Amino acid sequence: MRDLKYLLAYVAPISAFIGLYFQGWFSPGSFYIAFVFIPLVELFRNGNTDNFSQEVEDSKSIDKIFDILLYLNVPILFLLITYFFYTVTYQQLSNWEIGLSVLNVGIVVSTIGINVAHELGHRQTAFEQNLSKLLLTTALYTHFFIEHNRGHHKHVATPADPASARLNEPLYVFWFRSSIHGYIHAWRLENIRLKKMGLSAFSLQNQMLRLQLLQLLYIIIIGIVFGPVAILYAIAIAVVAFLLLETVNYVEHYGLQRKQLPSGKYEAVQPWHSWNSNHDLGRIYLYELTRHSDHHFKATRKYQILRSFEESPQLPFGYPGSMIISFIPPIWYYLMNKRVEQIQYNK
Numbered sequence: 001m002r003d004l005k006y007l008l009a010y011v012a013p014i015s016a017f018i019g020l021y022f023q024g025w026f027s028p029g030s031f032y033i034a035f036v037f038i039p040l041v042e043l044f045r046n047g048n049t050d051n052f053s054q055e056v057e058d059s060k061s062i063d064k065i066f067d068i069l070l071y072l073n074v075p076i077l078f079l080l081i082t083y084f085f086y087t088v089t090y091q092q093l094s095n096w097e098i099g100l101s102v103l104n105v106g107i108v109v110s111t112i113g114i115n116v117a118h119e120l121g122h123r124q125t126a127f128e129q130n131l132s133k134l135l136l137t138t139a140l141y142t143h144f145f146i147e148h149n150r151g152h153h154k155h156v157a158t159p160a161d162p163a164s165a166r167l168n169e170p171l172y173v174f175w176f177r178s179s180i181h182g183y184i185h186a187w188r189l190e191n192i193r194l195k196k197m198g199l200s201a202f203s204l205q206n207q208m209l210r211l212q213l214l215q216l217l218y219i220i221i222i223g224i225v226f227g228p229v230a231i232l233y234a235i236a237i238a239v240v241a242f243l244l245l246e247t248v249n250y251v252e253h254y255g256l257q258r259k260q261l262p263s264g265k266y267e268a269v270q271p272w273h274s275w276n277s278n279h280d281l282g283r284i285y286l287y288e289l290t291r292h293s294d295h296h297f298k299a300t301r302k303y304q305i306l307r308s309f310e311e312s313p314q315l316p317f318g319y320p321g322s323m324i325i326s327f328i329p330p331i332w333y334y335l336m337n338k339r340v341e342q343i344q345y346n347k
Contacts, residue, residue, distance in 0.1 A: 003060070003063070003065060003066070003304070004065075005284055006066070006069050006284055006287065006304075007069070008281075008284045008285065009069075009111075009112065009284060009285055009286075009287060010072075010076070011033055011285075012030045012033060012034065012107070012108050012111050012112055012285065013030070013073075013076050013077065013080050013108050013112060015029045015030045015032065015033045016029040016030045016080055016104050016105055016107070016108045017029075017080060017083065019100075019101065019104045020080075020083055020084060020087045020101060020104070020105070023087075023091075023093060023097050023101075024097070027096075027097050027100035027101050027104060028100045028103060028104050029101075029104035029105075030104050030105075030107040030108050030111070031100075031103055031104060031107055033285075034107055034111065034285070034320055035107075035320055035323075035324060038281045038282060038285060038318065038320045038321075039317065039318065039320045039321035039324060041281055042279040042280075042281055042282060042317065042318040042320070042321055043317070043321070045279060045280060045281070046278065046279065047277070047278035047279040047280040047283065047318075048278060048280070048308075049278055049308040049310070050308070051307045051308055052305060052307075057305045060302075060304050060305050061302055061304070061305050063304075066302065066303070066304045067128075070116055070119060070120060070287070071131065073112040073113075073116045073135070074116075074131055074134060074135060076112065077108065077109065077112055077113050077135065077138060078138075080105060080108060081105060081109070081138055081234075081237070084101065084105045084233070084237070085222060085225070085226045085230045085233060085234070086226070087101065088101055088102075088230070088233050089226045089227060089229065089230050089233075098233075102233065102236045102237055102240060103240055105237045105240075106236070106237040106238070106239070106240025106241045106244070107240065107241075107244065109138050109139050109237050109238065109240070109241035110139065110240070110241040110242070110244035110245055111244075111285065111286065112135075113135045113136070113138050113139055113241060114135065114136060114139050114141060114144070114241055114242070114244075114245045115245075115286055115287060115289060116132075116135055116287065117131075117132040117133075117134075117135035117136045117144070117145070118132075118144075118148065118289070119287055119302075119303050120132040120135070121133075121136075121144075121145050121148065121149060122149065122299045122300055123300070124300070129145075132145060133145055133211065133214065137214055137215055137218045138218070138237075138238070138241070139238045139241040139242050139245070140215050140218075140219075140234075140235065140238040140242070141238070141241070141242045141245065142211035142212070142214060142215055143182065143183050143186035143187075143208060143211065144182070144186075144245070145207075145211065146186040146189055146190055146207060146208060146211075147162075147163075147182045147183070147185050147186040147189065148163070149299070150189050151163075151182070151185050151186070151189055152164075153296065153299055156253060156258075156269060156273060156274075156296060157253055157256050157257050157258040157266075157269065157273040157274075158257070158258055158260075158266050161253075162177060162178045162180075162181035162182045162185060163178050163182060163246075163249040163253070164249075164253040164256070165178075165249070165250040165253060165254040165255065166255065167254075167255035167337065167340055168255075168333060168337070170329045171247065171250050171326045171327060171329065171332070174246065174249075174250050175243055175246050175247075178246050178249060178250075179242065179243075179246055186208055187208050190206055190207055190208040194206060218234075219231055219234060222234050244323070247323050247326060247327075248289070248319065248323065250326055251275060251315065251319060251322045251323055251326055252274055252275055252292050253273070253274060253275065254275065254326075254336055254340070255336065255337065255340035255344075256272070256273050256274070256275070256313070256340065256343065256344070257273075257344065258270075258273055269296050269297065270293075270311075271293040271294075271297065271309040271311045271312040272293075272311055272312065272313055272343055273293070273296065274292040274293040274295075274296055274312065274313075275292065275313055275314070275315050275322075276290060276291055276292055276293055276308070276309075276312040276313065276314055276315065277290040277314065277315045277317075277318045277319050277322070278290070278291070278308055278314070279317075279318035279319075281318070282318035282319045282320055285320070286319060287303045288303040288304065288306045289303075289319070290318065290319050291306040291307065291308055293309050293312040294306045294307045294308075294309065313339065313343050316335050316336075316339075
């Protein structure tokens, strides 16, 4: 029964549905859960560093219940965004209710959309990878499937990685650098792959081209079903979603750098190249994303068996709380820069 704790992750879409239905001060919906309730609770809970035995880990890694809990997010998310488009298009809402509804649904597109897509994108089956692409489509961020898997995991904590925040880099500058360079880098990575296969960049084998067409089809369907204005709402929730993703990227690797070896290559990725958090609620809410060092150690390790490492640097707060603080650069630098220097000095 303890494995069913991940059902708590569904609080995000449930709160979003409630916000859309009741409107008014309920409109923020998932915002109250993600950035009010969880950070407040985590101020008084540090979580635990327990890891499973090898026997338990082997058992949990093949238990299908954990996969089903991920798959269910796909219909839930598409039902939510359909209800969102219906609500903002056909109901009489004030401008502030519409704005808060965009924030509400954008948060869920980020948490059970991009975040679950991230988990499924590392799986080996075509079925799970296609689910990942579908989820990323709602955030208009399908290039993440290529850039994250083939770019970020290779170049993390080096200057070559757009998604690794530099010391004293403001979040708002990072948003532009990571999102723009990540998109360009995804095209470059796909072109390199195609050249090795002797294919043109304009080949139908170009995954980036196919993913852009998938996003275009998504937008066209929304426009046909709900009207042209709904396209603007689709873009709005996508922007909220991918900016939250980039904020998570910012928090995960801020200031951490791998050492460059005399050969010019960088040292192997180590547990101290990612910021971690063992806070229970954030771990469940984000499907263990906060045990990020182990994810980079072995990207195919499933979320339910990610481990805590003693040498992994810990954030002063959980992921949601840290994301809030990152919006205020002076406070973020004050809390984090000494930690970065200590880690880099000791390693």
